[in-house]
Amino acid sequence: MYNEQDILKQFGRNVKAERVRQGYSQEALAEKIGVNREYISRIERGMQNMSLARITILANFLETDINNLLRF
Template sequence: MNKQTLLKKFGKNVKIERIKKDLTREKLAEKMDVSVNYISSIESGKANMSLGKILELSKFLDTDIENLLNF
């Protein structure tokens, strides 16, 4: 699996979990203190997240980190 495929799968998982929690990109961005464009870039597989930010994201989405990293 190449990097681009990995980022797209991760982004899809983020979007699924965000929608399950009935959060808009705007609300999630506000909670994480990042821009809406950053959340959009993550969900579309165009941006990378550090492991620390992934852990933070899993807490804000109230989901296990494994759900985000399940490829």
């Protein structure tokens, strides 16, 4: 069974890994997808739930399969 907190934390780790792999700062990524840096920070720490629409925007910007961000 999945635990919401565990899912948010793993999703955040996946986002951070992809962001770092591509060489983006939190601020640069936030600007590109239309959110603030603190929002990205909260996502990466597993403290913020991201909508499917935003996840789609993020995956498209990072040119990665959405499954890479959602793998648990």
